Amino acid sequence: MKYLLFVFTLFTLLVGCSKINTSISALGEQDNHGGYVVKWEIYPEINESLEQDSILEIYASKNDIVFPSTPIKRVNVNKYIAVIEKADSLGYSFFKLKFGDTYSDVFSNRFFELNEIVNFRDIGGYKTTDNREVRWRKIFRSGDLANATEKDKQDINKLNIKTIVDFRSKESQVLRKDIIETPNRYELYAATMASDSVKKEVLLNRFLRGDAIIFMQDTYEDVLLNRTEEYRNFFDILTNEDNYPVLIHCSLGKDQSAIAAYFLLRALGVASEIAEDDYMLSNIGIDKSKIVVGAEGMTELQQEAFTMLTKTDISYLKYGLACIRKNEGSIDDYMTNQLGLTKEKREKLKDILLY
Numbered sequence: 001m002k003y004l005l006f007v008f009t010l011f012t013l014l015v016g017c018s019k020i021n022t023s024i025s026a027l028g029e030q031d032n033h034g035g036y037v038v039k040w041e042i043y044p045e046i047n048e049s050l051e052q053d054s055i056l057e058i059y060a061s062k063n064d065i066v067f068p069s070t071p072i073k074r075v076n077v078n079k080y081i082a083v084i085e086k087a088d089s090l091g092y093s094f095f096k097l098k099f100g101d102t103y104s105d106v107f108s109n110r111f112f113e114l115n116e117i118v119n120f121r122d123i124g125g126y127k128t129t130d131n132r133e134v135r136w137r138k139i140f141r142s143g144d145l146a147n148a149t150e151k152d153k154q155d156i157n158k159l160n161i162k163t164i165v166d167f168r169s170k171e172s173q174v175l176r177k178d179i180i181e182t183p184n185r186y187e188l189y190a191a192t193m194a195s196d197s198v199k200k201e202v203l204l205n206r207f208l209r210g211d212a213i214i215f216m217q218d219t220y221e222d223v224l225l226n227r228t229e230e231y232r233n234f235f236d237i238l239t240n241e242d243n244y245p246v247l248i249h250c251s252l253g254k255d256q257s258a259i260a261a262y263f264l265l266r267a268l269g270v271a272s273e274i275a276e277d278d279y280m281l282s283n284i285g286i287d288k289s290k291i292v293v294g295a296e297g298m299t300e301l302q303q304e305a306f307t308m309l310t311k312t313d314i315s316y317l318k319y320g321l322a323c324i325r326k327n328e329g330s331i332d333d334y335m336t337n338q339l340g341l342t343k344e345k346r347e348k349l350k351d352i353l354l355y
Contacts, residue, residue: 024097024104032113034086040097040104046077056099058082060092064106064136064355067096094136106355108136111285114155116147119253119285123261123278128269132354139238139246139353141261143253143286144168146176156180156247163243165234167191167256182247186237188230190223190256202305209301212308216255220320223259225327228338234260235267235340239348252291254282254312262317263335267346268353272331282312 026040038058046054056079057071072092075082077099097104105125112120120143124136137159145164148156163184166173169191178185198215201207207215237243250256258279265275288310298306321331328334335341 022102030109036084064094115149118143142249145178165248167250190227209304212305232340
């Protein structure tokens with residue numbers, strides 16, 4: 001009994017003496033008026049008896065590296081959300097939080113609400129397995145830019161994008177020409193069939209739900225096994241620091257450009273689960289009312305087919321990755337041998353794209 005009591009006392013002392021590091025996870029969302037909504041979580045949770053006196057400080061900057069020493073706002077940490085009006089944001093784009101002696105990582109808004117461009121978002125902010133972070137405002141991804149309004153153009157111009165990489169088919173790039181101008185433009189034909197041609201087949205009742213699923217599987221197999229040269233060229237583009245910021249896009253920003261983003265995040269050391277989460281965010285970024293005109297007049301079978309073509313389904317990516325393993329043995333070997341992502345190239349990308 002004395003021995004058990006000694007062990008229990010020693011365990012209690014060890015637990016009591018061990019220090020649990022505080023961590024802050026945060027995200028920002030920009031509203032339609034130019035203000036921001038900031039949300040956060042603290043781990044471990046704050047003791048209820050201390051909540052009333054616990055202040056969280058919000059710092060803001062126009063630069064993702066240098067922040068002023070004075071916070072833009074102080075709030076109770078247990079609010080878990082704060083609104084920064086446009087008048088208070090002063091054009092700031094980057095934020096970090098401080099609670100006690102702990103700072104959050106730098107964060108910004110991921111999604112951009114544009115009038116006629118779907119799925120426009122920043123792929124910064126993700127943590128790597130060695131605890132670094134992908135830089136914000138370096139690489140963006142979206143659907144096609146053919147219908148951009150003047151307001152869309154103004155909002156995109158504010159991002160100072162230097163390079164556009166278009167992964168659509170040659171037919172799509174001719175039929176739906178990008179109207180956003182940048183110093184550099186690369187046309188990498190990673191898609192083989194124009195999206196308008198597929199829509200036509202659906203409306204003619206030649207393309208049902210099962211056909212759509214098979215089409216998407218075939219698309220991923222074709223892109224991943226037969227379009228590797230286009231992706232090699234893409235990663236070569238990214239190794240030139242003069243090309244940044246870069247915008248990559250395909251028709252909806254969920255397939256060919258999503259594959260590019262997925263392997264880029266993997267090359268930077270982001271865990272596969274997080275890269276898959278980014279892939280799935282297209283279900284939030286795609287407003288189907290903007291891409292399927294007259295959907296209310298479609299038959300049920302047509303709507304089912306369109307749903308399978310426009311949704312982001314992790315099974316499509318998993319199927320493509322299974323094809324890679326069957327042909328190459330491993331994802332890492334594929335990235336090295338087929339995409340040209342050598343150790344040296346990955347280090348170069350990390351130097352450019354990680355904090």
